[in-house]
Structure formats: structure tokens, C-alpha cells
Amino acid sequence: MTKIEIPPDHPRRVSLETRETIIEGHEAHVVATAGLLAHGRGEAFDYLIGEKTTELAKKASRAAVAAMLTAKHPVISVNGNICSLVPEGLVELSEICKAPLEINLFYYRKEREDAIKDALFAAGAKAVLGTHDRPSATIPELSSNRRKVDPDGIGTGDVILVPLEDGDRTEALKAIGKFVITIDLNPMSRTAIYSDITIVDNVIRSLPLMVELAREMKDLPKEELKQIVESFDNTENLATSVHIIIQHLEANAKDIGIRRERINTGANER
Ligand code: PTJ
Numbered sequence: 536m537t538k539i540e541i542p543p544d545h546p547r548r549v550s551l552e553t554r555e556t557i558i559e560g561h562e563a564h565v566v567a568t569a570g571l572l573a574h575g576r577g578e579a580f581d582y583l584i585g586e587k588t589t590e591l592a593k594k595a596s597r598a599a600v601a602a603m604l605t606a607k608h609p610v611i612s613v614n615g616n617i618c619s620l621v622p623e624g625l626v627e628l629s630e631i632c633k634a635p636l637e638i639n640l641f642y643y644r645k646e647r648e649d650a651i652k653d654a655l656f657a658a659g660a661k662a663v664l665g666t667h668d669r670p671s672a673t674i675p676e677l678s679s680n681r682r683k684v685d686p687d688g689i690g691t692g693d694v695i696l697v698p699l700e701d702g703d704r705t706e707a708l709k710a711i712g713k714f715v716i717t718i719d720l721n722p723m724s725r726t727a728i729y730s731d732i733t734i735v736d737n738v739i740r741s742l743p744l745m746v747e748l749a750r751e752m753k754d755l756p757k758e759e760l761k762q763i764v765e766s767f768d769n770t771e772n773l774a775t776s777v778h779i780i781i782q783h784l785e786a787n788a789k790d791i792g793i794r795r796e797r798i799n800t801g802a803n804e805r
Pocket of ligand 1: 566567569570571572573574575576577578580614615616639640641642643699700701702718719720721724736737738739
């Protein structure tokens with residue numbers, strides 16, 4: 536399939552380009568077919584939060600980076616969607632936080648594992664854990680393919696970043712005592728609720744922000760970083776995120792008439 540041309544001034548250019556990226560990832564076997572559906576759900580929630588990084592998401596990102604920088608053994612879990620959308624961001628964050636990248640797939644196929652590994656190496660990764668040629672341990676709490684983990688990665692990790700994760704997996708990681716950070720546009724998802732820190736944002740904005748923050752914060756005193764993590768309250772974060780959606784919907788309900796008038800008079804519409 537050839538990539539469609541999206542005019543630079545198209546009001547929904549970023550969203551359409553991201554969609555193209557995920558479709559290409561699917562064609563390259565990086566993204567699972569179900570990953571296309573997961574992306575659609577993410578798009579809908581992004582629309583509901585206003586398609587921008589909120590102050591709240593910035594605060595959660597700061598806490599997440601602080602947790603990774605103070606961890607004994609932080610690990611970044613990689614699935615098809617995150618690899619297709621922000622491979623360079625994953626590699627950069629991994630290097631700054633000294634957190635190995637581990638491929639961990641729900642819809643496992645060897646072909647997908649190879650495609651993801653190649654994409655990570657092409658993005659600059661020097662090592663990738665979780666591949667079939669590596670030793671493997673298991674999470675007893677899980678029955679799916681994701682029960683297999685790398686003993687040098689998630690198996691012994693203390694702080695695990697699981698961007699865009701399914702709920703069972705996050706629940707299992709919590710059950711075995713891991714500190715879990717997620718990036719999930721849906722503040723009501725099971726993953727969002729189970730995690731210790733949930734960044735309610737789109738990974739395409741969130742990963743670059745985390746890289747920027749990691750660069751800024753990496754030399755801060757450990758005590759200061761720990762304080763940032765301890766003062767973060769995920770319950771308040773998630774409840775406020777739901778309120779942001781409600782406020783955004785209410786503002787939209789008020790604006791609908793004005794927007795229709797704009798369209799009827801031929802003005803540009805976002
Ligand atoms: O590559 P695999 O085989 O490991 O499979 C990956 C998917 C994503 C298919 C798998 O983990 C899955 O089925 O996930 P779920 O249960 O659909 O959950 C995905 C969550 O991510 C949902 O809550 C979405 O709202 C959210 N989401 C989707 N796109 C984005 C997102 N959150 C942040 N940024 C996005 N771009």
C-alpha cells in the first residue's frame with residue numbers, strides 16, 4: 536500500500552499521519568491486527584482530552600521519569616503499537632534511564648518479534664531483551680503469551696514502563712510486586728487503574744516529553760527524585776483526568792452551534 540499524501544494544512548494532519556504510521560507498522564508485521572483496533576480506541580480518547588498534553592499529564596510524566604531514574608533496575612516493555620509509533624523515543628529513554636528494552640507481545644508471532652527487533656535496532660538500540668533466543672522466566676499469575684519474561688529484564692526489574700498495555704498483564708505485574716508505569720489515553724482502563732503512575736496522554740507526545748524530562752532530571756539528587764515519586768497520587772490523577780474529559784465534552788456541547796455556523800459559512804473547521 537502506498538502512503539497517502541496528507542496536505543500540510545489539513546486540520547487533522549497529525550492524527551491522519553499517525554494512522555498511516557500504524558498501518559505501515561501493520562504491513563511490516565510490527566503491529567498486530569488487534570493493534571489497529573487498540574489505536575482507534577486511543578484516537579477516540581485523544582479526541583476526548585483535546586489532543587494535547589495536559590498539565591496533569593506533564594506532572595505524571597515527571598513522576599514517571601523520576602521513578603525510572605531512581606529504580607534499581609528499570610525496564611521498558613515494548614509491544615507492536617509503541618514500537619511502530621515512537622521507536623527512537625524508546626531507544627533514547629532506554630539509554631538515558633539505563634532501562635533495557637524488552638519485547639513482550641500479547642499476539643505473539645515469531646515474524647512479529649523479528650520485525651519489532653529489527654525496527655528497534657534500526658532506531659539505534661544496541662540490545663533487545665525478550666526474544667526467543669534469550670532465556671525466559673514466567674509470571675505464574677498470567678496464562679497468555681505474555682507470561683514469558685526475560686530474566687535480565689522484567690523478570691528482575693523493579694520499575695516497569697508498560698506503554699499501551701492490556702489490563703491482565705498490568706494486574707499480573709502488580710501481583711508480583713512491580714512498580715508499574717503506563718501511558719494510556721483511557722483513564723478508566725484497567726491498566727490505568729492498576730498502575731502506580733498513569734500518564735494519560737498519547738504516546739506520540741508522551742515519549743518525546745519523557746525523553747526531554749529524563750535529560751533534564753537525570754542529574755537531580757536521588758532524594759529529590761524520590762520525593763517527586765512519593766508526592767504523586769495516581770487516584771487523584773485519574774479522577775482529574777476523567778473530569779478533564781467531562782469539561783472538554785461540556786465545552787464542546789456549548790460550541791456545537793458556533794462550529795456548525797462556521798462550517799455553513801465555509802470557514803475552516805478543525
Ligand atoms: O503488540 P501486542 O501483540 O503486544 O498487542 C498490543 C495491543 C495494544 C494490541 C494489546 O496490548 C491490547 O489489546 O491492548 P488493549 O487492551 O486494546 O489496550 C490498549 C490501550 O491503549 C487502550 O486503553 C487504548 O485507549 C490505549 N491507547 C491506544 N492508542 C494509544 C493509547 N494510549 C496512548 N497512546 C496511544 N497512541
